[in-house]
Amino acid sequence: xxxxxxxxxxxxKRDWPGMQRDWRKLLMGIAITAIAGFxxxxxxxxxRQNVAQRDYIQYWAAGQFLxxxxxxxxxxxxxxxxxxxxxxxxxxxVVRTPPWSLFLFMPLGFVSAFWGWxxxxxxxxxxxxxxxxxxxxxxxxxQESRSLCVVIGYTFAPVLGCLLAAQIGLLLLxxxxxxxxxxxxxxxxxxxxxxxxxxxxxxxVFFWLAFLIWVLAxxxxxxxxxxxxxxxxxxxxxLIFDHAAFPHYFRFLHSAAIENEFIPTVSGVLRLLLFRPYxxxxxxxxxxxxxxxxxxxxxxxxxWDWRDHGLTVMVVSILTTPYGWLTDExxxxxxxxxxxxxxxGGQKKIRxxxxxxxxxxxxxxxxxxxxxxxxxPLQLGIYFWSSLLWLAWYVYGxxxxxxxRNREPELAAAIT
Numbered sequence: 001x002x003x004x005x006x007x008x009x010x011x012x013k014r015d016w017p018g019m020q021r022d023w024r025k026l027l028m029g030i031a032i033t034a035i036a037g038f039x040x041x042x043x044x045x046x047x048r049q050n051v052a053q054r055d056y057i058q059y060w061a062a063g064q065f066l067x068x069x070x071x072x073x074x075x076x077x078x079x080x081x082x083x084x085x086x087x088x089x090x091x092x093x094v095v096r097t098p099p100w101s102l103f104l105f106m107p108l109g110f111v112s113a114f115w116g117w118x119x120x121x122x123x124x125x126x127x128x129x130x131x132x133x134x135x136x137x138x139x140x141x142x143q144e145s146r147s148l149c150v151v152i153g154y155t156f157a158p159v160l161g162c163l164l165a166a167q168i169g170l171l172l173l174x175x176x177x178x179x180x181x182x183x184x185x186x187x188x189x190x191x192x193x194x195x196x197x198x199x200x201x202x203x204x205v206f207f208w209l210a211f212l213i214w215v216l217a218x219x220x221x222x223x224x225x226x227x228x229x230x231x232x233x234x235x236x237x238x239l240i241f242d243h244a245a246f247p248h249y250f251r252f253l254h255s256a257a258i259e260n261e262f263i264p265t266v267s268g269v270l271r272l273l274l275f276r277p278y279x280x281x282x283x284x285x286x287x288x289x290x291x292x293x294x295x296x297x298x299x300x301x302x303x304w305d306w307r308d309h310g311l312t313v314m315v316v317s318i319l320t321t322p323y324g325w326l327t328d329e330x331x332x333x334x335x336x337x338x339x340x341x342x343x344x345g346g347q348k349k350i351r352x353x354x355x356x357x358x359x360x361x362x363x364x365x366x367x368x369x370x371x372x373x374x375x376x377p378l379q380l381g382i383y384f385w386s387s388l389l390w391l392a393w394y395v396y397g398x399x400x401x402x403x404x405r406n407r408e409p410e411l412a413a414a415i416t
Contacts, residue, residue, distance in 0.1 A: 030132045051117045054167030055327075057082050058093040060116045061235045066241045067109025072102060073252035085113045094252065096133045097168070097240040099245035100231050102197035104171065106241070120166055127174040128159060135334050137342055138307065141306045148340045155360025157368035157386065158330035164372055169330040172197040176314075176331050180306050183223060193236055198227075203321055203328050205286065206313040213297045214304055254272035258323065267322045272381070282322045289320035311335040315394045319387045326368070332390050339397025354400070361393050 051057065062072035062091060070077065079092035087093075095105070105106050108116040130151035139145050153159070162169040175196025184188035194211070197204060214226045238245045262268055267282045275281040293313055300309050315335050318324065344352060350358075367387060376382060 011295060015132055018072060024239055051085070051113055053088065053092060054117070054164075054166040056117055057087060057113065058095050059084060059120065059166075059168070060113050062095045063105040063110075064109030065109075066102060066238075069241070071248045072105070072242060072345050073247075073248045075145070075188050076254070077251065089248065090286075094256075096256070097199045099242075099249055100195070100234040101242075102238040102242075102245065104168070104199065104236045105224075106237070117166060121163070121188075124163065124166070124170045127170040128153070128163075131170070131177045131333060133172045134174075134181050135337050138177070138181050138334070139337060145337075145341055145345075148344065149337055152340055153333060155365065155369070156330065156333055156336060157365050157372065158326055158328070159333070160369055160372050161325075161327040161378065162330050163325055164375075165328040165378065166202065167325075169327045172200060172203075172328075174331055179308065180334060187220060187222035187242055187272070188226035191223040191228075192230040194227050195230035196232065197331060200328065201372045203324055203331065204317045205321070206289060206312065206317040209290070210297045210304075210310065210313045211299060214306075217301045218304075227320060260377070262265065263323050264326070264379065265321060265324050266319060266384060266387060269381055269384045276334050279370075285320040286322055289316050292316065296349055307334075307338070307400075311394070312398075313390055319391050325376055325378050326372075326386050329386060335394050336390065339394045342397040342401035347355050357396055361389070364389050 058078070062080045064070070064081065065072045065074065065077070075092045077095050079087075079090075082092060095102075107119065111119065125267070132149050135153070136146050136149040161167070175193045175198075178193035179190045179197075182193065197207075201208060214220065225279050242248065262272060263282075267285045270285065271278070271282040293316065294311065296309070297304075304310075311334060314340065315332060316330055318332055321328075343357070344350070368383070368389075371382060
C-alpha cells in the first residue's frame with residue numbers, strides 16, 4: 001500500500017507541469033471564446049449587416065439552394081437572395097467551385113446567414129489552428145519549429161485575408177497539410193484529404209500533375225483510391241440535392257464571362273499591360289510553368305518528397321495561375337514555414353544578409369496586412385505581387401538550405 005501511494009505521488013509530481021500547461025491552454029481558450037462572444041453580442045447588429053458584404057454570402061446562398069431544391073449556380077436567384085440579406089452590390093457573388101465542393105456548403109442551408117457565418121468562421125479558425133499545429137508536427141516537434149509555425153501561421157497575410165473575407169482558403173490549407181502529414185503512414189486518408197484543395201483545382205495545377213506522375217511512378221494505389229473515393233462521395237452528395245449540378249455549373253461558367261474580369265495575379269497584370277484584348281495570353285505563364293513542372297517531376301520521380309519537392313510545385317502553381325486571389329495563397333503556409341526553418345533553423349547567430357532578407361520579407365508581409373486591415377478590395381491590382389514575395393522567400397530558403405548542406409562536410413572535416 002505504501003509503495004502504491006509513493007507511486008501515485010511521484011506520478012502526480014511528474015505530471016504536474018504538463019497539467020499546468022493544459023490548464024493554461026484551456027483557460028486561454030475560454031478567455032478568447034468569451035471575448036469573441038462578447039464582441040459578437042455587443043456589435044450584433046453591425047456584424048449581422050456586414051455578413052452579407054463578405055465572400056461567405058455566396059457559400060450560404062449555395063447551401064440554401066441545395067437544401068431547398070434549387071440551382072446553386074443560378075446567378076440571378078443568388079443576387080435576389082443576397083439582396084434580402086443586405087448585400088449592396090448589383091453584381092452577384094456566386095460559387096465558382098465545381099460540384100464536388102458543394103458538400104462544404106450544405107450545412108449552411110439549415111441556418112440563417114448570420115449563424116451560418118458564425119459556423120463558417122468557427123470552421124475556418126479550427127482549420128487554421130489545426131494546420132499550424134500539424135505543420136509543426138510535420139516539420140519536427142521542436143520548440144524552434146513551434147515558434148516559427150506560430151509566428152508565420154498567425155501573421156501570414158493570406159490568413160488575415162481569408163478571415164476578413166470569410167473565404168474558403170483555410171479549408172483548402174488543412175487538406176494540403178493532412179495530405180503532407182499522412183501520405184506515408186495513412187495513404188488512403190491522405191488521398192481523401194485532397195478532396196478539400198480539389199475544390200479549387202485550378203490553383204495547384206502542377207501539384208495535381210505531380211500527384212498523377214507520382215501515383216503512376218510509385219504505384220501508390222491506396223492514395224489514389226482514397227482521393228477517388230472522396231471525390232465520388234462528394235459528387236454523389238451534390239447530385240442527390242441537384243441532379244443537374246454539372247450542367248448548371250458549365251452553363252454558369254459559360255455565362256460568367258470571366259475573360260472580361262481583371263484578376264490580380266502576375267498573369268492578369270501581364271495581360272493587362274501587354275495584351276489586354278487577348279484572354280488566352282493570360283495562360284502563357286502557366287504554359288511555361290507546365291513545361292518546367294513536367295521536367296522537375298520527371299527529374300525527381302525516384303526521390304520525390306512531398307514535404308520538399310511538393311512544396312516547390314505548389315509555389316510555382318500559385319505564381320503562374322491565371323485565376324486566383326490573395327486569399328487562395330494561404331495554401332502556401334507549409335512552404336513558408338519550410339523556408340523559415342531552412343533559413344533560421346539551427347542558427348545561433350544570424351548573418352547580416354539573413355537579417356536583411358528577414359526584414360524585407362516582414363516589411364512586405366506587413367504592407368499586405370495593412371492593405372487588408374484598411375479594407376482595400378482584393379480585386380485591385382495592388383495585391384498582384386504577393387505571389388512573387390512568397391516565391392522569393394521560398395527560393396531564398398532553399399538556397400540557404402543548400403548552403404548549409406555544403407558547409408556540413410567542411411565542418412566535419414575541420415573537427416576531425
